Amino acid sequence: MKTKDRIVAAALQLFNEQGEANVTTNHIAAHLGISPGNLYYHFRNKNDIIHRIFQQYAEHLRKSFTPVTGPASASPAVWFHYLDAIFYVMWEFRFFYANLNDILHRDPELHKKYLAVQRELAVNLQALLRELNAQQVLAIPDQEIDPLTQTLKMVVSFWVSYQSAQSLDPRISQAVLYEGVARVLLLLKPYFHPEKGAELAKLSEHYQALARTPSDPFHK
Amino acid sequence: MKTKDRIVAAALQLFNEQGEANVTTNHIAAHLGISPGNLYYHFRNKNDIIHRIFQQYAEHLRKSFTPVTGPASASPAVWFHYLDAIFYVMWEFRFFYANLNDILHRDPELHKKYLAVQRELAVNLQALLRELNAQQVLAIPDQEIDPLTQTLKMVVSFWVSYQSAQSLDPRISQAVLYEGVARVLLLLKPYFHPEKGAELAKLSEHYQALARTPSDPFHK
Amino acid sequence: MKTKDRIVAAALQLFNEQGEANVTTNHIAAHLGISPGNLYYHFRNKNDIIHRIFQQYAEHLRKSFTPVTGPASASPAVWFHYLDAIFYVMWEFRFFYANLNDILHRDPELHKKYLAVQRELAVNLQALLRELNAQQVLAIPDQEIDPLTQTLKMVVSFWVSYQSAQSLDPRISQAVLYEGVARVLLLLKPYFHPEKGAELAKLSEHYQALARTPSDPFHK
Amino acid sequence: MKTKDRIVAAALQLFNEQGEANVTTNHIAAHLGISPGNLYYHFRNKNDIIHRIFQQYAEHLRKSFTPVTGPASASPAVWFHYLDAIFYVMWEFRFFYANLNDILHRDPELHKKYLAVQRELAVNLQALLRELNAQQVLAIPDQEIDPLTQTLKMVVSFWVSYQSAQSLDPRISQAVLYEGVARVLLLLKPYFHPEKGAELAKLSEHYQALARTPSDPFHK
DNA sequence: GATGAATGAGTATTCATTCAT
DNA sequence: GATGAATGAATACTCATTCAT
Known part of the structure; x- marks a missing residue:
């Protein structure tokens, strides 16, 4: 290395x-x-290091949230994939989420990259939701896709900060982040197709169990 | 002075x-x-000043979110009151919302006060939602009151941060905060009683209009 | 007052x-x-206050060490008087002894007063020792009177500092100062007239007992 | 350097x-x-610098007061060695002696080191005096060795402070410290073997001469 | 590739003292 | 006699960054 x-x-x-x-x-x-x-x-800089870290962060986002298309997107494995990706990114780059504004406003160049990544992510998420609509997994009214995407992004973006503010200890545990994943699922719950209820319950159960785990295992 | x-x-x-x-x-x-x-x-301290500001913040929260009880709580005036209070607190103490974790983790005493205020606020909000349920304004299933309260608090707490991250200019406008108020209303929308639809639309319209205003007027 | x-x-x-x-x-x-x-x-000053305290200190020294003359000086009561006076002054003005040089070098006027008082004290002490020689209580060779006076003054002046340096706690107890009084007596021991041995033993016993007392009684 | x-x-x-x-x-x-x-x-600190200086001080004390044993300890050269070492340490670290309590009470860690060094020094001094007794240079009654050691340490420790208080000028001259060395010799005088009188006189003369020298020569 | 000594602007805080009221 | 708000110079310490070797 x-x-x-x-x-x-x-x-x-x-x-x-x-x-x-x-x-x-x-x-x-x-x-x-x-x-x-x-x-x-x-x-050249401390910021330069952060740029490099951000690059890793952006790559993960891009790779993980490229929309899967076709019938494959209806499989539970896809859900695990996306939800685990959310967890991974929150955990691996938690410092970034915890200090988002400090870091961005200190470095306009990074900020621009961040905004670009966010835009790209929004597009991907929307495509993803539409695909899941098409696959009859979700049933989101068209005009609600955009606000839902925003809400999802917001919850993921500030879950770390929110949880950090709830505890005197600034450090956050993996459990608390799995709670965040479960929360994301909760936001989607109203839109799940009726017959997908059992599937949803299983997913939900899975992440809630991880949120109860005191140690810090990592889902593989 | x-x-x-x-x-x-x-x-x-x-x-x-x-x-x-x-x-x-x-x-x-x-x-x-x-x-x-x-x-x-x-x-005695820079922190001492922040404590004093926090005290003002806490007082505003307490005063503004003491639940109104009885039929009065069903009037539109009450909605304006609460939503304006949300706006006021987000605007007047936006530095606090923008740097929440930095400020709290540097000063455990303040952090404890913050957590106490948050708990109190949660209790008040839940009482408020129940009252609005009782007055047939809202219809929130009992088991959703707690998560809804949490979501509301989270959105209000991080709206400033979220919006700050969306713009290269660290300063946020009042318009953007009115957008946040409108968003809060949106979160409640699914629970509004069917016949209160018009009322809701009016409220929503009001804050969306403010969110479109480029200058910085203040609702009185 | x-x-x-x-x-x-x-x-x-x-x-x-x-x-x-x-x-x-x-x-x-x-x-x-x-x-x-x-x-x-x-x-006018913090120093002005210290001047006033110093004045009290100087008065005590003057009053207490005016040489008793005549046969009265041979009585044990006289010894108690002088040794108690040493204790009193060390205890009552211990801050002064503990910070002698800081205080003096910050304020030349006070320093001059201090030197004048010290000279006067030296004269008095020498007269006292000579009187005790004359009364056959002590037997100090003439040429040793001056160095002995100096040694006595030095031990009294720095006993507080010396003891303070021996302990992690900057505060000193009365017991430790009684030890200092006993030490003064020890310095005079070689010069006591042989037949005054019993008297000396009694004196010595008295102050050593006080030095063993854990509480802080004051001899009257 | x-x-x-x-x-x-x-x-x-x-x-x-x-x-x-x-x-x-x-x-x-x-x-x-x-x-x-x-x-x-x-x-890391101003105190850190003082710790380093103290280390040098402690090393000098250890090196210089390691007891010489055997007949060699009876030679005049040994006396010069020890008395010069006393002078050196008083001169080279006079700020430390002048501000002993301020420095020690501000830094408990340093204070502990100081007390340890003092204990070690006391042991060495007692061994040294016993050796000189054995070599028939001194004749100190056994029960007086301990108090004498204490007195020596006290005089050396506070000679700088004592002399500084005697003069309006806070700076002390080498001459004044040589006087201190002579004073140490004076404290030992009563215990010198009768036939070593001439030797003692020579030593005493030597340091008294240096105490009279206005310039600042250093004995080699 | 790597070292490590060096920079210097920056920040919270203290306290004896003054003075208008 | 007394108040208490106000002064301002002083101090220890930090850290991102540079550069000669």
Whole structure:
């Protein structure tokens, strides 16, 4: 693993554990046993590191939320895929969600990338919902697709912040994020096709069980 | 106006305009034309000032969301009252919403007060929704009252952050917050009694109109 | 009791309890329930207060160490008088002994007064020792009177500091100061007339007993 | 000379010249022509610098007062060694002696180290005195060894403070410290073996001469 | 690729003292 | 006599970033 990648990985880890504001570039360097100068050889900036992390984040979003089309999209496996992806992104980049505005407003270039990714994501989500409508899994009135997409994005975007504000401990657990996944499912519940009720119940059960797990297992 | 109050007012204004993290105690003092020492004569801390602002915030919440009981709660005036209160609190303390976690996790004492206020608010909101159920204005199934309360709180709590993240300009307009009020109404829409449809439409119209207003008028 | 005197008394108490450097003029005023302005109405300075305390200190020294002359000086009561006076002055003005150099070098005027008092004290002590020589209580060779005086003064002057440095707790107990009194007696021991041995033993016993007392009684 | 060492040396010099309390970290940095940030790159704290100085102090004490055993301890050279060491430590770390209690009570960790060093020193001094007894240089009754050790330590510890209080100028001269060395010798005088009188006189003469020297030579 | 010493602007806070009322 | 609001200079410490080697 190259130094450049090790820096990104260490920064991500420390940001997630301690909050981006509390992690200095010197901390990252010390954590890796390299010199601060070396860190600045690979990255022009602290923000530059965050850009690289954001890139990973964006790639995950793109890969994970490319709409599956055709009958395959009706299978339960697809639901697990999307919901696990939501969890993964919330957990892996929780520092980003926890400090979204600080990070974005400090760096307009990153902010623009973020907005582009969000737009793209919205398009994908809408396509996805329409596909699920077509596959008779969901039944969302057309004019509600847009606001629902927005609500979903908003809940996912601020679930980490919301939960962090609920506890004196700034760190969040995986359990709390699975709760967020279950909440997303709840938002979709009114639109599930009647005969998909059992399927929904099973999914819901699955994530609620994970939300009850005290340890931090990762769904595979 | 006493110096102590002028400090609180100036701090609130500057925090809202520039973000709490970017406003130093010296900035506040300079903005008022007083010495830093004088500021520290009236407040022990920067946090002490924030505590005072939070107190104002909490008082507004308490006063504004004390549930109205009896037939009066069915009048449209009550809706205007509550929705305007939501707007007021989001606008007047937007710096707080925009930096919620930073502020809370830096000051555990404040965090405890915040959690207490939130609990109290949840109780009041639930009582309010039940009363509106009783008055046949809403028809929320009992087991949905709690999750709905949570969702409402979450949307209000992070609307400012959410909207801030959507724009390159960190400052948010009143219009955007009226949009948030309209969104709250939207969350309640499914539960409105059928014959209250017209009333709802009127309310919705009102706030959507405000959300379209480019200048910053304030509903009275 | 006049405000002026109350200020001096409060300052002395707080200085002794918490150390002069840790007691601000505002502390003193708050402790008395008066305004800082009022304190400065009565005293030009924090140093001015210390001057007043020093004056009390100097008066005690003068009164207590005026040499008793004639056969009376041979009585044990005289010894108790002098040794109790040493204890009193160490206890009552322990903040002064604990911060001697800080206080003196910050205020040359006070320093001059201090040096004058010390010179006067040295003269008195020497006269006293000579009288005790004359009364056949002590037998100090003439050329040793001066160095002995100096040693006595030095031990008394820095006993408080010395003991404070021996303990992690900056506060000193009365017991520890009685130990200092016993130490003074020890310095004189070699010069006691052989037949005064019993008397010396009794004195020594007395102060060593007090040094063992855990509570803080005051000898009268 | 490395920057780290230069900082320690400059701090020691400025502390000795102006008193520890009057020397800020910025003063030290400015005096060396380096940035305050650089100083904090090498030391976490002002206290951290003092810890480093204390370490040097402790090392000197340990090295210099390791008891010499055997007949060698009877030679005059040994006396010069010990008395010069006393002088050196009083001179080189005079700021420490001048502000002992301020420095110790502000930093409990340092205070503990200090007490440990003092205990070790007491043990060494007692061993040394016993060896000199064995070598027939001194004749100290066994039960007087402990109090004598204490007195020696106390005189050395507070000689700097004592002398500083005697003069309006807070700075102390080397001459005055040589006087302190002579005083130490005086305390031992009663216990010198009769036939060592000439030797003692020579030693005493030596340090008294240095105490009379206005310039600041250093015995080698 | 990597080191690590160096920069310097920035920030919250303290406290003896003043003065209009 | 007394109030209490106001002053302002001073201080320890941080951290993203640079650059000679």
